[in-house]
Amino acid sequence: xxxxxxxxxxxxxxxxxxxxxxxxxxxxxxxxxxxxxxxxxxxxxxxxxxxxxxxxxxxxxxxxxxxxxxxxxxxxxxxxxxxxxxxxxxxxxxxxxxxxxxxxxxxxxxxxxxxxxxxxxxxxxxxxxxxxxxxxxxxxxxxxxxxxxxxxxxxxxxxxxxxxxxxxxxxxxxxxxxxxxxxxxxxxxxxxxxxxxxxxxxxxxxxxxxxxxxxxxxxxxxxxxxxxxxxxxxxxxxxxxxxxxxxxxxxxxxxxxxxxxxxxxxxxxxxxxxxxxxxxxxxxxxxxxxxxxxxxxxxxxxxxxxxxxxxxxxxxxxxxxxxxxxxxxxxxxxxxxxxxxxxxxxxxxxxxxxxxxxxxxxxxxxxxxxxxxxxxxxxxxxxxxxxxxxxxxxxxxxxxxxxxxxxxxxxxxxxxxxxxxxxxxx
Amino acid sequence: xxxxxxxxxxxxxxxxxxxxxxxxxxxxxxxxxxxxxxxxxxxxxxxxxxxxxxxxxxxxxxxxxxxxxxxxxxxxxxxxxxxxxxxxxxxxxxxxxxxxxxxxxxxxxxxxxxxxxxxxxxxxxxxxxxxxxxxxxxxxxxxxxxxxxxxxxxxxxxxxxxxxxxxxxxxxxxxxxxxxxxxxxxxxxxxxxxxxxxxxxxxxxxxxxxxxxxxxxxxxxxxxxxxxxxxxxxxxxxxxxxxxxxxxxxxxxxxxxxxxxxxxxxxxxxxxxxxxxxxxxxxxxxxxxxxxxxxxxxxxxxxxxxxxxxxxxxxxxxxxxxxxxxxxxxxxxxxxxxxxxxxxxxxxxxxxxxxxxxxxxxxxxxxxxxxxxxxxxxxxxxxxxxxxxxxxxxxxxxxxxxxxxxxxxx
Numbered sequence: 126x127x128x129x130x131x132x133x134x135x136x137x138x139x140x141x142x143x144x145x146x147x148x149x150x151x152x153x154x155x156x157x158x159x160x161x162x163x164x165x166x167x168x169x170x171x172x173x174x175x176x177x178x179x180x181x182x183x184x185x186x187x188x189x190x191x192x193x194x195x196x197x198x199x200x201x202x203x204x205x206x207x208x209x210x211x212x213x214x215x216x217x218x219x220x221x222x223x224x225x226x227x228x229x230x231x232x233x234x235x236x237x238x239x240x241x242x243x244x245x246x247x248x249x250x251x252x253x254x255x256x257x258x259x260x261x262x263x264x265x266x267x268x269x270x271x272x273x274x275x276x277x278x279x280x281x282x283x284x285x286x287x288x289x290x291x292x293x294x295x296x297x298x299x300x301x302x303x304x305x306x307x308x309x310x311x312x313x314x315x316x317x318x319x320x321x322x323x324x325x326x327x328x329x330x331x332x333x334x335x336x337x338x339x340x341x342x343x344x345x346x347x348x349x350x351x352x353x354x355x356x357x358x359x360x361x362x363x364x365x366x367x368x369x370x371x372x373x374x375x376x377x378x379x380x381x382x383x384x385x386x387x388x389x390x391x392x393x394x395x396x397x398x399x400x401x402x403x404x405x406x407x408x409x410x411x412x413x414x415x416x417x418x419x420x421x422x423x424x425x426x427x428x429x430x431x432x433x434x435x436x437x438x439x440x441x442x443x444x445x446x447x448x449x450x451x452x453x454x455x456x457x458x459x460x461x462x463x464x465x466x467x468x469x470x471x472x473x474x475x476x477x478x479x480x481x482x483x484x485x486x487x488x489x490x491x492x493x494x495x496x497x498x499x500x501x502x503x504x505x506x507x508x509x510x511x512x513x514x515x516x517x518x519x520x521x522x523x524x525x526x527x528x529x530x531x532x533x534x535x536x537x538x539x540x541x542x543x544x545x546x547x548x549x550x551x
Numbered sequence: 552x553x554x555x556x557x558x559x560x561x562x563x564x565x566x567x568x569x570x571x572x573x574x575x576x577x578x579x580x581x582x583x584x585x586x587x588x589x590x591x592x593x594x595x596x597x598x599x600x601x602x603x604x605x606x607x608x609x610x611x612x613x614x615x616x617x618x619x620x621x622x623x624x625x626x627x628x629x630x631x632x633x634x635x636x637x638x639x640x641x642x643x644x645x646x647x648x649x650x651x652x653x654x655x656x657x658x659x660x661x662x663x664x665x666x667x668x669x670x671x672x673x674x675x676x677x678x679x680x681x682x683x684x685x686x687x688x689x690x691x692x693x694x695x696x697x698x699x700x701x702x703x704x705x706x707x708x709x710x711x712x713x714x715x716x717x718x719x720x721x722x723x724x725x726x727x728x729x730x731x732x733x734x735x736x737x738x739x740x741x742x743x744x745x746x747x748x749x750x751x752x753x754x755x756x757x758x759x760x761x762x763x764x765x766x767x768x769x770x771x772x773x774x775x776x777x778x779x780x781x782x783x784x785x786x787x788x789x790x791x792x793x794x795x796x797x798x799x800x801x802x803x804x805x806x807x808x809x810x811x812x813x814x815x816x817x818x819x820x821x822x823x824x825x826x827x828x829x830x831x832x833x834x835x836x837x838x839x840x841x842x843x844x845x846x847x848x849x850x851x852x853x854x855x856x857x858x859x860x861x862x863x864x865x866x867x868x869x870x871x872x873x874x875x876x877x878x879x880x881x882x883x884x885x886x887x888x889x890x891x892x893x894x895x896x897x898x899x900x901x902x903x904x905x906x907x908x909x910x911x912x913x914x915x916x917x918x919x920x921x922x923x924x925x926x927x928x929x930x931x932x933x934x935x936x937x938x939x940x941x942x943x944x945x946x947x948x949x950x951x952x953x954x955x956x957x958x959x960x961x
Binding site: 279281325329331332334335336338339340342343345346347349350351352353354355471474475477478481515517518520521524525527528531532540 | 595599678680729733735736738739740742743744746747750751753754757876879880883915917918919920921922923924925927928931932933934935
């Protein structure tokens with residue numbers, strides 16, 4: 126076979142026309158930061174805390190005037206907006222690094238505004254490391270979503286797979302006394318849920334969304350039953366796994382800010398670091414990934430060149446289930462330390478949203494999931510530093526962002542063409 | 552597949568035919584699904600019954616006891632379900648004996664109303680998972696009227712119900728517009744709208760200016776609805792059953808008339824069957840989507856009114872009680888028909904009513920969640936039930952016969 130040409134990224138660039146929508150949104154945000162946080166912001170100082178006490182290298186706290194800081198940030202944001210206008214004039218898309226940088230600055234301004242006058246200041250390590258830990262189930266759920274939607278199967282059952290993983294990892298982890306066994310068991314169990322979905326959707330052509338929804342209901346039912354009829358009666362021996370030990374990576378974990386955030390984590394986090402780039406590489410740089418995407422975009426064409434559509438779909442969806450199971454394990458043995466009823470609490474659905482937000486692209490999906498993780502911790506933290514802030518609106522933000530994204534306000538979002546459509550050979 | 556089908560933002564024809572198969576569900580298959588659901592649920596109860604485990608670990612000593620323990624665990628569980636949801640033979644008099652049945656009706660009413668809403672969208676070929684959010688918004692509307700306005704008896708209640716319906720309908724229209732004008736997939740939109748609605752309702756409950764109870768603190772909770780706005784007791788004070796049941800009955804009739812008799816419903820069904828053909832016939836498919844989602848949300852709004860106006864204390868978000876999600880299973884089990892939704896609502900209402908007496912009998916009522924999920928899964932996935940019972944696959948002849956039967960029934 127000759128050399129395979131693999132399209133980089135998700136979209137063929139031809140179909141994306143640069144639009145001013147993103148730039149306008151940036152301009153609006155810049156103005157909000159300038160006026161509500163900066164010029165008419167809160168008087169007083171804000172303290173940025175960069176290091177925790179136990180760290181080797183201590184960075185000094187940064188105390189600045191809140192209004193001054195936010196005004197400076199706002200001018201940076203305006204500069205970035207202008208840069209985006211320049212890109213638009215050159216008929217180019219606003220690059221992703223610019224959007225990320227913009228988001229980072231805007232968030233810093235928000236944090237500064239919230240923590241103005243608060244004694245504890247902006248605890249960067251606390252916020253960042255919690256963001257990552259809370260985002261793990263979303264990221265891994267999102268990877269599961271990518272893996273099945275990329276081959277053309279809509280996986281609404283991620284919620285159920287996360288819950289399965291959470292339950293099985295906790296119970297098996299406790300019974301065997303080995304959390305790694307629990308983790309593997311969680312992955313296998315969630316893959317089984319995926320297999321039910323895959324075989325019903327692919328072989329029997331049952332409507333994928335309905336099967337997905339019902340599998341969620343089934344898993345919720347089963348775990349609720351097992352929890353109350355079995356696990357909860359003997360909590361110590363069945364649902365008390367504890368969590369993985371944190372594994373600080375030598376040297377790297379001593380780097381200020383980054384070290385504590387990224388390199389002093391549990392195995393679930395490190396596995397995420399491994400899975401996301403691997404998935405990206407497989408999808409966009411290998412023959413395997415090209416075939417998978419072909420099946421999801423145009424199954425008939427894929428079939429014609431000899432790719433087994435049904436088998437490809439089945440295994441990708443099943444492997445996706447394994448990844449989601451790991452995400453579920455991250456909920457219990459990677460974070461909380463025991464299983465609670467319906468503890469996935471809609472995170473599988475959020476993962477679906479994140480898949481769309483990240484345009485079926487592992488790296489972008491991860492960024493989207495981090496946004497959701499950040500809002501979860503922001504809600505908790507904001508309530509501490511400035512009580513009375515309407516936290517419910519913070520809760521809403523990522524959902525609204527997703528709605529805006531699916532409605533196509535921020536660039537065209539195009540799912541894999543055959544997503545959700547069963548393929549009948551012949 | 553032709554290009555024209557793809558041009559429409561509707562479920563493709565394959566999905567529609569699957570939906571039709573679910574809707575056309577013959578009584579035999581439904582009966583077998585329910586039976587199988589209960590059997591598997593029974594197995595769950597047996598395996599996790601402590602008596603059974605004890606008796607089987609001493610099987611050699613007393614085999615009879617082992618077998619009877621199996622039988623008793625089933626009888627305890629499903630017997631308690633019967634006593635708790637239909638008729639309690641242990642009761643002293645008829646009034647308390649029949650009480651469980653009225654409880655079933657009470658729990659069934661909101662399930663039926665929200666189920667009708669979801670069913671309506673199924674028949675237009677849309678997957679509406681948004682009943683939860685629509686109920687939340689409807690609750691906000693109903694609660695605002697019932698706690699913050701002062702109106703005469705009955706009128707107050709009617710205005711509150713109307714507020715719930717309108718608030719929910721607005722939520723549905725937003726989904727409709729995002730679907731019809733922007734081509735966003737309704738599944739993801741409704742899921743997102745659920746979360747936004749829940750957060751919005753919580754915010755309203757937290758704010759003194761909107762719904763927070765008088766002298767309320769940090770917990771998001773409203774006042775109790777004014778007596779003038781409450782849905783009164785239907786069968787006197789000895790029963791919990793209230794006028795929500797009447798609203799449910801009226802909405803069933805309205806749904807039946809709308810879908811089976813009105814031009815509007817004809818358009819809905821036509822779009823559901825084949826959006827391309829409907830478009831060719833001059834139906835504005837996009838507008839039909841918006842109308843369908845608005846009316847569907849209106850039914851969810853009725854369920855919200857039922858919940859928000861029947862409570863004797865203050866409201867929290869937990870008043871939604873998972874009805875929005877259960878509505879999906881009700882609509883699927885009911886085949887999206889008025890009569891089917893009523894029966895499905897009654898079955899799941901009975902599950903809710905019987906849960907407490909199962910708890911008392913020492914059986915985890917959560918097993919009913921498994922039964923419920925299995926029943927609907929078997930019905931939604933005909934191949935499973937066909938494989939288990941070795942039923943024949945519907946061939947062309949059978950489909951023809953079914954279509955004939957459908958014509959006759961119309």
